[in-house]
Amino acid sequence: MTEKRSEKKPNILSPTLRAKKRYIAYEIISEREIAFEELVQAFWFACMQFLGEVGTAKASLWIPKDLYNTGSHRGLMKCAHTEVENVRASLALLDRIGDSRVIVNVLGVTGTMKSARSRYGVGGKEEN
Amino acid sequence: MAYLDLCVNVGEEKPENLIALAKQLGFSGICLTGGQKIVSDEIKICKGAEIKAPSVSSLSRSVDAVRNNHDVVIVRGGDYLVNRAACENSRIDILIHPEKDRNDIGLDEYCFQQAAKNKVAIGISFHQILESTKKTRAHRLSHIATILRLAKKFKTLVVICSDANSKWEMRAPRELAAIAVSLGYTIDEADKLVSTNAETLLQKRKK
Numbered sequence: 001m002t003e004k005r006s007e008k009k010p011n012i013l014s015p016t017l018r019a020k021k022r023y024i025a026y027e028i029i030s031e032r033e034i035a036f037e038e039l040v041q042a043f044w045f046a047c048m049q050f051l052g053e054v055g056t057a058k059a060s061l062w063i064p065k066d067l068y069n070t071g072s073h074r075g076l077m078k079c080a081h082t083e084v085e086n087v088r089a090s091l092a093l094l095d096r097i098g099d100s101r102v103i104v105n106v107l108g109v110t111g112t113m114k115s116a117r118s119r120y121g122v123g124g125k126e127e128n
Numbered sequence: 129m130a131y132l133d134l135c136v137n138v139g140e141e142k143p144e145n146l147i148a149l150a151k152q153l154g155f156s157g158i159c160l161t162g163g164q165k166i167v168s169d170e171i172k173i174c175k176g177a178e179i180k181a182p183s184v185s186s187l188s189r190s191v192d193a194v195r196n197n198h199d200v201v202i203v204r205g206g207d208y209l210v211n212r213a214a215c216e217n218s219r220i221d222i223l224i225h226p227e228k229d230r231n232d233i234g235l236d237e238y239c240f241q242q243a244a245k246n247k248v249a250i251g252i253s254f255h256q257i258l259e260s261t262k263k264t265r266a267h268r269l270s271h272i273a274t275i276l277r278l279a280k281k282f283k284t285l286v287v288i289c290s291d292a293n294s295k296w297e298m299r300a301p302r303e304l305a306a307i308a309v310s311l312g313y314t315i316d317e318a319d320k321l322v323s324t325n326a327e328t329l330l331q332k333r334k335k
Contacts, residue, residue, distance in 0.1 A: 029149075050310075085309035085318075092303035095258055101296040105153055106303060 020081040025107040025120040028073040046094040059083040130156040131301035132326035135289035138163035153300040174199035184213040215243040224251030227271040240282035255291035273311040
């Protein structure tokens, strides 16, 4: 019989203890439209292949669906601040998503979603 | 910062497509090999010559034939004697993938010293990494990491090129630099591999 868990969640960590993150604004140049599900699978596969399980774990990747625009092929992903260059290298080595050849072009790296939206026009709700 | 990709092969791809994509990715100049001289208002275009020499004597003859007509002379490495001869020849600009199809890096201390003295850059080919998988890729990356470490020690110029055969193999300059960062360079050092070092090679030719 499973134990009933309490609804209470742990307190949010203080800013000094929180993991430091960076948002990577990217653009996909491809032969056809790329669906979000394919993109997520491909990104994780690329990172696992290049960085391995431990490296990908350290990168703390997060690729949210509502931050990807299927029309413009631009999106935002989050990673750990120390692993940005490794994630960049992994994305550079991604040459196919499904049956389509692709180039993942990193537009820039920011500390907040708001600055990514204002600088690169990605990641806003109004995009979708 | 002016980013340059010093080895892009025209092949079957239209040069206009390569130039447009290079501009989109953020390059301020590229070197096209295997095609006619092209002029563009959008970015700087250099004409490059690729040499695949089976022997040292054919290498010298090939360099003499192409040096005056091309902005950048690139020698495809692999054979140790050809690698060594390329490092000794100041008329050569880049020795690309010296570690190709080898169990070692294809260079020794003497080669690095000569390359530094003659301002011959060691070229890291992104295409070689991209086309390999699994264990082969791990071996190639290991060799490249060794080349980067020794080049830093002997102050040899290193450049990272896409060595693209089609537009789908081209990558933005910071992505190319990220390979060097993941192999132990700092961001500033890696940035130089796609910018300052490439500029130095073009300036060498002008002088």
